[in-house]
Amino acid sequence: MSVDTNLIPDDAVGSEPSPRALVRAELPRWAQPAVFGGSLVVVGALLALAGAFSIGLFVFLAAVLFAVATYLLSRFVEGGRKATDRLVTIVVTTAFLIALAPLVSVVITVVGNGLARFDAEFFSSSMRGVVGEGGGGYHAIMGTLIITALAALMSIPVGLLTAIYLVEYGKGRLARAITFFVDVMTGIPSIVAGLFAFALFALFFGPGVRMGFAGAVALSVLMIPVVVRATEEMLKIVPNELREAAYALGTPKWRTITKVVIPTSIAGIASGITLAIARVIGETAPLLIIAGLTTALNFNPFDGRMATLPVFAYTSYAAPGVPREPYLDRAWAAALVLIIIVLVLNLVARLIARVFAPKTR
Amino acid sequence: MTTSTAPAAAPARAKPVTQLGDRIFAGAAQGAGIFILAVLAGVAVFLIVQALPAIVSPAAALPGGVGLVAYIFPLVFGTLLAAVIALIIATPLAVAVALFITHFAPRRLAQGLGYLIDLLAAVPSIVYGLWGVAVLAPATLGLSAWLNTYLGWLPFFAGPVSATGRTMFVVGITLAVMILPIITAVSREVFLQTPKLHEEAALALGATRWEMIRMAVLPFGRSGIISGAMLGLGRALGETMAVAIILSVSGAVTFNLISSSNPSTIAANIALQFPDSTGVAVNTLIASGLVLFVITLLVNALARYIINRRREFSGAN
Numbered sequence: 001m002s003v004d005t006n007l008i009p010d011d012a013v014g015s016e017p018s019p020r021a022l023v024r025a026e027l028p029r030w031a032q033p034a035v036f037g038g039s040l041v042v043v044g045a046l047l048a049l050a051g052a053f054s055i056g057l058f059v060f061l062a063a064v065l066f067a068v069a070t071y072l073l074s075r076f077v078e079g080g081r082k083a084t085d086r087l088v089t090i091v092v093t094t095a096f097l098i099a100l101a102p103l104v105s106v107v108i109t110v111v112g113n114g115l116a117r118f119d120a121e122f123f124s125s126s127m128r129g130v131v132g133e134g135g136g137g138y139h140a141i142m143g144t145l146i147i148t149a150l151a152a153l154m155s156i157p158v159g160l161l162t163a164i165y166l167v168e169y170g171k172g173r174l175a176r177a178i179t180f181f182v183d184v185m186t187g188i189p190s191i192v193a194g195l196f197a198f199a200l201f202a203l204f205f206g207p208g209v210r211m212g213f214a215g216a217v218a219l220s221v222l223m224i225p226v227v228v229r230a231t232e233e234m235l236k237i238v239p240n241e242l243r244e245a246a247y248a249l250g251t252p253k254w255r256t257i258t259k260v261v262i263p264t265s266i267a268g269i270a271s272g273i274t275l276a277i278a279r280v281i282g283e284t285a286p287l288l289i290i291a292g293l294t295t296a297l298n299f300n301p302f303d304g305r306m307a308t309l310p311v312f313a314y315t316s317y318a319a320p321g322v323p324r325e326p327y328l329d330r331a332w333a334a335a336l337v338l339i340i341i342v343l344v345l346n347l348v349a350r351l352i353a354r355v356f357a358p359k360t361r
Numbered sequence: 362m363t364t365s366t367a368p369a370a371a372p373a374r375a376k377p378v379t380q381l382g383d384r385i386f387a388g389a390a391q392g393a394g395i396f397i398l399a400v401l402a403g404v405a406v407f408l409i410v411q412a413l414p415a416i417v418s419p420a421a422a423l424p425g426g427v428g429l430v431a432y433i434f435p436l437v438f439g440t441l442l443a444a445v446i447a448l449i450i451a452t453p454l455a456v457a458v459a460l461f462i463t464h465f466a467p468r469r470l471a472q473g474l475g476y477l478i479d480l481l482a483a484v485p486s487i488v489y490g491l492w493g494v495a496v497l498a499p500a501t502l503g504l505s506a507w508l509n510t511y512l513g514w515l516p517f518f519a520g521p522v523s524a525t526g527r528t529m530f531v532v533g534i535t536l537a538v539m540i541l542p543i544i545t546a547v548s549r550e551v552f553l554q555t556p557k558l559h560e561e562a563a564l565a566l567g568a569t570r571w572e573m574i575r576m577a578v579l580p581f582g583r584s585g586i587i588s589g590a591m592l593g594l595g596r597a598l599g600e601t602m603a604v605a606i607i608l609s610v611s612g613a614v615t616f617n618l619i620s621s622s623n624p625s626t627i628a629a630n631i632a633l634q635f636p637d638s639t640g641v642a643v644n645t646l647i648a649s650g651l652v653l654f655v656i657t658l659l660v661n662a663l664a665r666y667i668i669n670r671r672r673e674f675s676g677a678n
Contacts, residue, residue: 056500081569081572082569084569084571085569085570085571085572088570088571088574089465089570089571091457092457092458092460092461092465093461093465095453095454095457095458095461096457096458096461096462096466096474098454099454099455099458099478099481099541099545100477100478102481102492102538103477103480103481103484105492105496106484106488106489106492109491109492109495109496110488110491110492113495157393158393158396158397159393160393161389161390161392161393161394162390162393162394162396162397164390165387165390165391165393165394166394168390169387169390169391170394174391174394174395175394177398178394178395178397178398180662180665180669181397181398181401182397183661183665184401184658184661184662184665185397185400185401186661187592187595187596187599187657187658187660187661187664188404188599188654188657188658189598189599189600189601189628189653189654189657190599190601191599191601191628191631191632191650191653192404192408192599192650192653192654192657193404195408195411195631195646195647195650196403196404196407196408198411198647199407199408199410199411199647200403200407202411203407203410207639207640207643208639221400221404224397224400225397228397252380252382252383253383253386253387254380254382254383254385254386254387255382257386258386275483278483279483281485282484282485282486282487282488283485283486284485284486284487284601284602284632285486285601285602285628285631285632288602288632288635288636289631289632289635289636292636310485310487310602313487313491314487314490314602314605314606317491317606318605318606331491332491335487335488335491338485338487338488339484339485339488342483342484342485343480343483346479346480346483350476
């Protein structure tokens with residue numbers, strides 16, 4: 001790879017030594033790290049001299065200087081094409097680091113602010129009769145768990161069966177329509193799902209309806225397409241030989257599906273369902289509309305308002321009481337609990353997928 | 362071992378044997394599929410039914426007293442503005458990230474790095490909202506002031522600069538962070554499908570890595586990038602809580618991104634107004650939700666159409 005031929009017409013002729021040369025000089029391996037270190041030192045020194053040192057400016061200027069210096073050096077030694085290649089590598093890597101920065105920042109912020117109230121009281125008491133200090137999110141945690149469990153209970157059978165239909169039975173117009181609309185359904189805004197649940201339940205219970213169960217209905221509108229998609233992908237990769245072997249033994253189709261196809265792909269399906277749960281457990285907007293908020297513990301999803309973690313965090317932050325501090329602390333603690341749940345669910349999903357992966361070959 | 366659940370039907374028949382269990386199972390699977398279609402239709406129907414009172418009632422009875430169209434238009438404008446800013450920021454970044462994961466990162470790390478980007482999508486929008494207002498808004502104050510000083514002649518940065526940072530600009534950045542993983546995921550998928558032979562042919566002709574990407578990968582993945590961007594657009598249009606928390610709203614229709622008077626978005630407006638609304642105000646909000654539903658439906662349908670068409674003509678198989 002160290003030989004750069006000149007068979008392709010060069011778009012940067014400026015620094016061409018001789019048109020016949022087949023071998024081109026190359027930067028030594030330590031050149032790029034050296035330029036990187038050099039840029040850090042130079043920018044740091046300049047900023048320190050100017051007396052305007054800020055971490056954002058430092059990183060930005062150092063990155064720019066590194067890119068420019070590498071490009072010029074490489075262009076001088078190796079020619080324009082390699083210089084462009086190095087520049088693009090730096091730009092692409094920088095883009096990745098930029099994309100990671102929010103994730104790191106979010107985690108640091110939420111952990112830093114949330115730890116203040118991440119205590120036993122937060123997990124054991126509701127907000128009933130609490131003004132100012134104290135109180136906790138126990139009622140919201142239970143509400144989130146109940147509503148999400150109900151949503152999962154409704155979405156998983158429907159999603160699984162639909163995926164089975166699409167992969168094992170579906171042909172023709174109906175299957176194509178379902179595939180298309182499931183795709184479209186993944187894009188329904190969560191707030192619209194909340195409005196749908198409200199419109200549906202308002203027909204039966206009047207315009208002031210607030211109910212945990214209706215929240216679960218809204219969440220399952222969001223969850224079903226995710227479950228279908230994930231399950232469909234997993235069922236598709238089950239090798240056809242397994243199905244044919246089962247049929248050859250005289251096994252009816254539905255027994256083949258339940259005893260051969262699904263057990264083979266169960267790891268992927270479980271992982272997909274876990275990810276779907278992780279996706280809806282943090283939904284705020286539909287629950288804000290249809291499940292509302294209450295300060296007291298409510299275990300009955302069919303009876304009145306039910307607090308959930310995201311809504312609890314939102315209202316504590318958006319409409320704090322006086323003094324503000326304890327409300328904001330509780331909001332951050334709720335956000336921390338939420339983010340921990342979501343990250344753990346994601347991790348569990350990856351582990352399931354990896355440990356119990358189907359042994360197809 | 363598994364044939365014993367129901368005795369086979371009369372042996373003389375030439376038709377394939379279908380058991381009762383088979384019929385029930387197939388019926389249930391098909392029923393579930395039809396149920397999904399019914400739910401989607403139900404979403405549209407119930408929204409229309411509940412929006413009807415707002416559509417037929419006189420303008421003065423609605424919140425704001427200016428009629429339904431005049432009420433919803435600034436919201437549609439704000440929704441589109443926020444989503445387009447997010448798209449402009451996120452798309453190039455997402456393509457670069459996807460390229461990094463597929464073609465630049467060390468092979469062994471690539472998958473793990475992909476998971477990291479996926480985690481960005483897992484963070485709940487409420488957390489992004491809190492983060493945006495607590496960290497991002499103060500952090501971009503300097504940048505906004507700089508933009509206003511040097512690019513103030515553009516209508517986008519005309520100022521006066523908001524002192525809190527709760528601006529359209531910050532909302533756009535936050536939404537960009539939220540849609541980045543979606544665009545990355547779709548682009549990554551397509552880049553990986555680039556025929557290996559095309560890539561190797563380019564390299565064999567002496568192309569550098571970037572030239573190979575420009576000649577083989579990007580032309581192949583163009584429609585994937587477009588559809589990924591449109592899926593991201595659909596997500597940004599419907600994003601609620603981050604906008605509701607971050608944006609300081611005045612209802613003005615303006616392109617000024619860094620001042621403290623901003624148009625609201627449909628979704629954020631619903632979230633902010635709904636808990637305190639009664640009567641026809643609720644119907645008005647549902648009507649605006651119906652508009653949002655139609656917009657996102659169109660954007661998503663178009664994106665899926667492009668993806669599906671590409672699948673047939675991609676030449677990858």
